[in-house]
Amino acid sequence: MSSFEKTLAEIIDTMKQVEVLGDTQTVINGIAHDSRTVSPGNLYVCIRGYQADGHAFAEAAVRAGATALAVEEFLPLAVPQLKFTDTRKAMGFLAAEVFGKPSDRLELVGVTGTNGKTTVTHLIERIVQQSGKKTGLIGTLGSRIGNNAYPGQHTTPESTEIQLLLAEMVAENVDLAVMEVSSHALDLGRVNGCVFNAGIFTNLTQDHLDYHKDMQEYLKAKALLFSGLNGGKAGQLAVLNADDGSCVFLKEQAGCRVVTYGVDNEADYRAVNIRLSDRGVEFDVLFHGKSAELFYSTPGKFSVYNVLAAIAWALESGYPTEIVMQALHSIKGVPGRFESIRKGQPFLVIVDYAHTPDGLENVLRTAREITAGKLITVFGCGGDRDRKKRPLMGEAASRFSDYIVVTSDNPRTEDPDEIIEDIIPGLKSANYKVIKDRRSAIDEACMAAGSGDTVLIAGKGHEDYQILGTEKIHFDDREEADKVLRRLGYVE
């Protein structure tokens, strides 16, 4: 890790809304929002959270070696303190200063939207690498600098972590970083201090209504990425989905040049002549009076949108058409997104990360299109997350499936039976069975499949764990499917 040393005076040099107690020549060498991760010499930021008040851990942070605090009220502790009205919002800006404003020193692209963020960020990473540049990536699958991977907890990490990651990327000569930007991150200011070159919007459909009050609030959080593109860097760009109902609002919010992509509506980048198959999607893209033909190896109309978003961004950012097409052609798909498990069985087994009503509907529609026989769906819903999406996911499953095995996703601290109870009203008259244990549910679905059928195992995709209560156990849908197929005698 690189070392970062700054005085408090240097860090707050351009900040107006701050009161200071103590010696501003105090040197700090890092920033932490969690007392349990403070290293000697760090600035500890006290955040009033949903569960706890970080001010209560300031003493522990000082004991762990914090040499300064950021607070909302001065504390009777013998270290210099910076007082803000909202430490959570200030933290991203502080972290950016601590780590030398790394987003000024590389190109930064943010991708937001309910579904497709991970996919689009991976497509962009591939395109940029194909052009010979070095990339950084931050998102649900963790982060990557070049080809080195680092695990992460969140889709968009806390600002302290983002700024450190970006600084590491700068130190490793990364040219462009692409980051998934969740609505939680936007609302909680995790990307404060990030100056983006471009923002990309995939779509807005129901999710996270446990956190955002309603869809309007959810949209407003997403819009922050685009209103933030307001002159911090030259040539900023917003890339919007013209087929999504939120496009007009987001266009109004964007403080920069806007380009659109779409299939059904007029757009700057429009897909026509779409051919869907079980191998992937083929289509032509029309843009600026030109056209290009494209193949991408993940099936489904939703894939067309993800690819269009990446193409629109890349071509508008000056990447040559040939490089973009080569990159998209070569990508083998994203782990856990419509991933096929092939052991020579006469039916398809697909593991997918659909965990919203729209995501599930899209993936089921696609599975239906490529299935001659029965479509068998295994899914559950995450605990401690939006309860209202559960019957809607049930409804989507029942609309497309011949047989549904309702099971557990990550129950977290909720009762798995109660989560399943929330799903069932949506299933209507569907043919379904409840098997709470996910391993047995996958077994049941694979055993029920015959020639020409498809088993879709949805919700957990790349996840290699299951969260039961507060415990995280190893569990991987792909491994489980593999095991049952082997047991059934299929070995490639």
Ligand SMILES: CC(=O)N[C@H]1[C@@H](OP(=O)(O)OP(=O)(O)OC[C@H]2O[C@@H](n3ccc(=O)[nH]c3=O)[C@H](O)[C@@H]2O)O[C@H](CO)[C@@H](O)[C@@H]1O[C@H](C)C(=O)N[C@@H](C)C(=O)N[C@H](CCC(=O)O)C(=O)O
């Ligand atoms: C709703 C939400 O996002 N909550 C986040 C929020 O938690 P919080 O406000 O409840 O924090 P808290 O537990 O009250 O603690 C307050 C402060 O005290 C600190 N603390 C706490 C205990 C201690 O001993 N010492 C200490 O210093 C904490 O580090 C924190 O700074 O701030 C914490 C610190 O950054 C986050 O870890 C936490 O994420 C929770 C765990 C979470 O599950 N978030 C999910 C919903 C999330 O963010 N998901 C998005 C969306 C994914 C998608 O698009 O689908 C994501 O980006 O991953």
Ligand SMILES: Nc1ncnc2c1ncn2[C@@H]1O[C@H](COP(=O)(O)OP(=O)(O)OP(=O)(O)O)[C@@H](O)[C@H]1O
């Ligand atoms: N453009 C899209 N529109 C609708 N559904 C999609 C789209 N792209 C992907 N999906 C579905 O959503 C699932 C999740 O995709 P992806 O991981 O790319 O989304 P995400 O936005 O990163 O999700 P998360 O919010 O968990 O980070 C996929 O497995 C697929 O089923």
Ligand SMILES: N[C@H](CCC[C@H](N)C(=O)O)C(=O)O
């Ligand atoms: N980023 C999403 C992932 C959901 C994945 C699903 N498996 C679940 O646990 O609900 C969330 O935190 O809501």
Ligand SMILES: [Mg+2]
């Ligand atoms: Mg993601």
